Amino acid sequence: MRSHILGKIELDRTRLAKDLGYLASVPTVEEEYDEFSNGFWKNIPLWNATGEGEDRLYRDVPGSAIATEHAARVPYLREIVQTVFVGDRLKMARTRNLKNAVVIPHRDFVELDQDVDRYFRTFMVLEDSPQAFHSNEDTVIHMRPGEIWFLDAATVHAAINFSEHSRQSLCIDFAFDGGFDEKEIFADPTVYDPGATPEIVTRKPFTQEHRDRILSLSKVIERQNFRDLLFLLSKVHFTYDVHPGDAYDWLVEIAKKADDEKMVVKAEQIREFAMEARALHDRFSLTSW
Amino acid sequence: MRSHILGKIELDRTRLAKDLGYLASVPTVEEEYDEFSNGFWKNIPLWNATGEGEDRLYRDVPGSAIATEHAARVPYLREIVQTVFVGDRLKMARTRNLKNAVVIPHRDFVELDQDVDRYFRTFMVLEDSPQAFHSNEDTVIHMRPGEIWFLDAATVHAAINFSEHSRQSLCIDFAFDGGFDEKEIFADPTVYDPGATPEIVTRKPFTQEHRDRILSLSKVIERQNFRDLLFLLSKVHFTYDVHPGDAYDWLVEIAKKADDEKMVVKAEQIREFAMEARALHDRFSLTSW
Numbered sequence: 001m002r003s004h005i006l007g008k009i010e011l012d013r014t015r016l017a018k019d020l021g022y023l024a025s026v027p028t029v030e031e032e033y034d035e036f037s038n039g040f041w042k043n044i045p046l047w048n049a050t051g052e053g054e055d056r057l058y059r060d061v062p063g064s065a066i067a068t069e070h071a072a073r074v075p076y077l078r079e080i081v082q083t084v085f086v087g088d089r090l091k092m093a094r095t096r097n098l099k100n101a102v103v104i105p106h107r108d109f110v111e112l113d114q115d116v117d118r119y120f121r122t123f124m125v126l127e128d129s130p131q132a133f134h135s136n137e138d139t140v141i142h143m144r145p146g147e148i149w150f151l152d153a154a155t156v157h158a159a160i161n162f163s164e165h166s167r168q169s170l171c172i173d174f175a176f177d178g179g180f181d182e183k184e185i186f187a188d189p190t191v192y193d194p195g196a197t198p199e200i201v202t203r204k205p206f207t208q209e210h211r212d213r214i215l216s217l218s219k220v221i222e223r224q225n226f227r228d229l230l231f232l233l234s235k236v237h238f239t240y241d242v243h244p245g246d247a248y249d250w251l252v253e254i255a256k257k258a259d260d261e262k263m264v265v266k267a268e269q270i271r272e273f274a275m276e277a278r279a280l281h282d283r284f285s286l287t288s289w
Numbered sequence: 290m291r292s293h294i295l296g297k298i299e300l301d302r303t304r305l306a307k308d309l310g311y312l313a314s315v316p317t318v319e320e321e322y323d324e325f326s327n328g329f330w331k332n333i334p335l336w337n338a339t340g341e342g343e344d345r346l347y348r349d350v351p352g353s354a355i356a357t358e359h360a361a362r363v364p365y366l367r368e369i370v371q372t373v374f375v376g377d378r379l380k381m382a383r384t385r386n387l388k389n390a391v392v393i394p395h396r397d398f399v400e401l402d403q404d405v406d407r408y409f410r411t412f413m414v415l416e417d418s419p420q421a422f423h424s425n426e427d428t429v430i431h432m433r434p435g436e437i438w439f440l441d442a443a444t445v446h447a448a449i450n451f452s453e454h455s456r457q458s459l460c461i462d463f464a465f466d467g468g469f470d471e472k473e474i475f476a477d478p479t480v481y482d483p484g485a486t487p488e489i490v491t492r493k494p495f496t497q498e499h500r501d502r503i504l505s506l507s508k509v510i511e512r513q514n515f516r517d518l519l520f521l522l523s524k525v526h527f528t529y530d531v532h533p534g535d536a537y538d539w540l541v542e543i544a545k546k547a548d549d550e551k552m553v554v555k556a557e558q559i560r561e562f563a564m565e566a567r568a569l570h571d572r573f574s575l576t577s578w
Binding site for chain 2: 222
């Protein structure tokens with residue numbers, strides 16, 4: 001199952017503006033998984049495993065998620081969550097914002113015990129932000145406000161906002177005990193309307209010549225800029241038609257050409273960590289050598 | 290006048306640990322001047338122009354600065370500020386932390402009306418963080434905890450923490466109406482003991498061959514990674530013996546080699562903005578084209 005549009009709601013701009021104002025006023029904190037991003041990434045939990053407004057970690061939770069104090073401050077978003085979606089499968093609802101930031105290509109849920117098919121993540125952009133994109137395997141998407149997306153977090157995906165303009169969004173996670181149909185997440189069956197045509201980003205061709213230019217970063221890479229180059233490489237696939245995971249292969253090759261075994265090992269480790277087998281709470285440093 | 294050590298105090302680790310705990314608990318917010326840094330940069334005002342704990346902007350203020358609510362929560366640091374330094378020239382006192390972050394080379398106070406010689410900035414690192422450095426013109430410094438530094442913010446300087454380990458510090462700004470002697474900032478005259486030998490970082494030679502490698506970034510630069518490359522270039526001088534301001538000259542040259550006039554203009558603008566003549570509240574975007 002790949003990322004696709006599940007339905008669309010018409011957002012009430014006036015009511016939404018008040019909620020966005022509250023979200024903007026919540027201070028940013030250091031994020032879980034912040035090895036995966038640079039720049040400004042702000043997650044605010046509305047429902048989560050504990051009901052605590054500072055608890056940002058997704059985890060398996062028996063029963064349904066608990067509203068945090070933030071949910072009370074965003075009445076319009078609360079109404080959307082409670083009227084559009086089925087509450088008893090809801091495991092987490094959070095707003096997410098990116099500015100001048102990239103979330104590097106990775107797979108989610110690999111740290112959880114259960115079969116990834118149990119998990120179902122939806123994502124809805126709340127503000128029109130033309131320079132903000134998602135990627136999923138070989139596709140780059142510009143999500144339009146109000147579109148409810150299934151986000152296939154178990155396959156390789158990434159996100160970016162090339163600008164400093166806010167890209168507030170609502171991310172809702174569901175989990176099921178066994179098989180399910182995607183329409184089961186909706187309390188309001190009229191919202192479920194799959195098959196809409198998404199705004200796919202037309203990317204430039206990725207050529208061997210471009211690949212060679214990227215690999216010339218072996219002349220510049222050092223341990224002190226290893227992390228910067230990882231983020232730089234992670235952005236290429238948003239503009240050029242190449243798989244997001246190739247960023248890691250380039251990083252490994254660049255490190256090999258630079259002939260620094262520690263960098264090669266770290267490049268292979270971050271590829272493994274992001275793409276394959278990270279463990280819950282397993283932290284990874286891009287800057288310790 | 291260049292950056293130099295003014296004196297040193299013995300930090301009480303036990304009392305300090307409690308204050309550091311409070312500072313770590315204060316949420317990070319988006320910072321004024323955040324065009325100048327990437328990564329994690331956290332400033333907490335203890336004394337400022339308004340006494341408001343969220344007011345992070347340095348500005349000229351008649352009389353002395355006002356304590357914020359944060360000052361009450363860090364009794365040891367409050368005691369240091371109030372017993373070591375003269376209160377009536379104090380314009381701002383704030384804690385500053387950097388993690389996995391660089392503050393790009395720049396000059397301060399250029400946006401203020403008055404003669405820069407009126408301003409006197411001191412800086413004291415509170416935690417030992419071996420991968421954190423300051424630079425000032427042709428010198429890179431590793432500040433040791435308890436050293437009270439005059440930081441010559443009116444000349445070209447930059448800062449970095451290559452690691453994710455906390456580098457909490459205390460930055461205190463003074464201003465005078467006319468001529469003054471640096472010892473006038475001290476209420477406790479026994480602390481003033483200039484002339485100590487700093488820990489200067491021995492850097493690698495910067496060669497023409499290295500410069501050519503840096504300029505090969507013209508093969509990779511695009512508008513989408515322009516900002517990333519600026520930060521990457523800003524780090525070079527911490528490891529190699531080259532002036533911090535050269536980062537901007539390389540950026541201009543790389544943009545010219547890449548033959549993108551808009552990038553050339555932006556590179557020249559950021560050089561001007563950081564090094565010469567930025568205006569107060571004048572914001573600059575590295576990502577809008």
